[in-house]
Amino acid sequence: MEQQDNRTCSNEEFPDSPLAVPSCTPSRMVARAPELGEQTDEVLKEFGFGADEIARLRDAKVV
Numbered sequence: 001m002e003q004q005d006n007r008t009c010s011n012e013e014f015p016d017s018p019l020a021v022p023s024c025t026p027s028r029m030v031a032r033a034p035e036l037g038e039q040t041d042e043v044l045k046e047f048g049f050g051a052d053e054i055a056r057l058r059d060a061k062v063v
Contacts, residue, residue: 037063 040063044054057063
């Protein structure tokens with residue numbers, strides 16, 4: 001198991017990689033998983049939504 005800090009719960013444990021390749025460097029987590037909704041703005045921007053549109057969606061509690 002590998003420990004990783006999280007914004008809501010500290011020291012969460014995640015299973016190690018199930019793949020074992022003896023000639024390779026052992027795997028490790030390099031970044032934490034995003035929190036729910038953490039990347040919403042970035043995703044909406046990628047789909048062409050502007051800052052004003054995203055703000056209206058937030059005001060309407062859509063996102």
